[in-house]
Amino acid sequence: MSAILRKIIAPGGIPAWGIRVIASRTYSSSAGGKEMTVRDALNSALDEEMSADPSVLLMGEEVGEYQGAYKVSKGLLDKYGPKRVIDTPITEAGFTGMAVGAAYHGLRPVVEFMTFNFSMQAIDHIINSAAKSNYMSSGQISVPIVFRGPNGAAAGVGAQHSQCYAAWYASCPGLKVLVPYNSEDARGLLKAAIRDPDPVVFLENELLYGESFPISAEALDSSFCLPIGKAKIEREGKDVTIVAFSKMVGYALQAAEILAKEGVSAEVINLRSIRPLDRATINTSVRKTNRLVTVEEGFPQHGVGAEICASIVEESFEYLDAPVERITGADVPMPYAANLERMAVPQVEDIVRAAKRTCYRSVPVAVNA
């Protein structure tokens, strides 16, 4: 296959498949030099939204007196009082159901799950009530609720505390599913989620809470909001597209650095949103690079990578120069021992090797101009 100059679809142009191409460059890193941890970013977003709208409530286990199991809600009880920051009894089904009912009647609850693993005890309320009510009631019952909390693997917490729920929730119509990576994502997406009239599942990551990222002045403004459903190109490249979300974005960026030293220019896409999935950005990128690696921590079968692969095959098949590579967690419940755990989640080397495989699998001609 000789290198063919691919026609680049101009923004706004609509090819036969009907994909709208949208320029997806959003706020780039700041020139201001300020840094913020993801935890503080989430805290400030909650604070600002609660201050701006008295119908916003936060509820969950340990969110009040304890300042949050991961201290994300630090200071909020003192500031807004026990009627708006509610320490609930231990019943996910109870407080989720209660929050859904409150949302039905005009409040805007933010429900915190200590980890999304525990959301399974409340999943009927999330799916059968929150996600489907607007549809089933033909618009009479809207559910402006946010379900947030840490998702995916932490470190050494075993099978029942490490599952990634991105694929499960994102398969459900009626929900929106967001996956912030850095502090800017955390602020912009959480604010957007709280303002959104539809139910939003907001998947954070425990290991990212303490990580500090540069943050721009505009991201610090209280009106800052990121659009839901738009991915961000974290690093431009031309040889292979690496799509990731949440913590794996950091790994993908590290992999891109390593690949650059070996002459492979990787484009890293931070999904930011799993539902709606920004297929346009992913497809545009793959049409440019002709190679794709998807990265996720979750289980492989029916995962996010599977959906992205299907989207590419449906819409950009002839642009692929190599089969799509999926990097996922191992198909086992998460083991505890550190060495086993390391083998069960993607590592930077896995991404590097996958990207290289896609680059060598096609007939070795010069990569696309």
Next chain:
Amino acid sequence: MNFTSESSGKRIPCFRVLDDNGYPIAGSIFEQVNKEIAVRMYSGMVTLQIMDTILYETQRQGRISFYLTSTGEEAINLASAAALSPDDVVLPQYREPGVLLWRGFTLQEFANQCFGNEADYGKGRQMPIHYGSQKHNYFTVSSPIATQLPQAAGVAYSLKMDKKDACVVTYMGDGGTSEGDFHAALNFAAVTEVPVIFICRNNGWAISTPITEQFRSDGVVVRGQAYGIRSIRVDGNDALAVYNSVRTARQTAINEQRPILIEALTYRVGHHSTSDDSTKYRAVDEIEHWKTAQNPVARFRKWVQGNGWWTDEYESEFRSNIRKQLMEAIQLAARKEKPPIANLFTDVYEENAPNLVEQERSLGETIKKHPQDYPSDVPL
């Protein structure tokens, strides 16, 4: 060392106003119901009976896909509704259409929902009997059992924040009290001190599971205390007892900002639904007994007629009137168009998602290209 016994030995007594023959029990204290309300309650109970009979038959004839009756529970339906104000928010299970009827939902509106036609407020999205009406403060029926209970606590929390002179009323059956959501809801409502009334229609059966296999406690009323909730057991087939207890519960819930649990004892005369044949698991004479000797409609009729507010002539005239109205409503509902296909894609989100807009467009094109594969009588 003293273990508290698993049972107190004595069953919690049941509040009653009328005896089996519709006479006020000597010494019973109750708030009087005036003629207007009594007649409206009674005629509502009769309407519900007729609606159930005819719509059940309509399913049997294959004209609607599903139906479930409230036969035997008319008193709970209408009397509890009569005791509430229109501002009180109702979260039903599914055997409480009488509450919606009391609030003004018309026979035509009921029929439209069952037929899923274009006039259905639910836009044809829900199976029959899943009524809902925002303007009547009646939340759309949701099938999974007991999910409405913690949600009711949440709605009550919202009312409490707004300091409204209103409460939430939510219903469940005896089977629903086994769900985890029941326990979470009661506990939650007690801890957050919200104005919600939990009404349990203990009708003896959860499809084929009798209450002897549902729980080991003295019914449902005893559980209230376990959660710190004031509770009462009431004769659910005594319209005046139901009316009185709900009135008092409402006042307490609002004035004291606390939840209340009401266990209304009754009997599910009908099958669970059109997908059930209850003669397979219970005795036919048991059903007959409750249908005749313990019929709540007949019992209340005796009291209403005893006061001179109703006669046998009114009865036959009223019944034939309602029957006629309902038959017309059904004919009209059956003839109305089905909802347009565009309704398939709206309301998934508040604003239509681009992928759904695309799918709708694509479906439209496919139908145009292959009209022979699609029903010609369904509008786009």
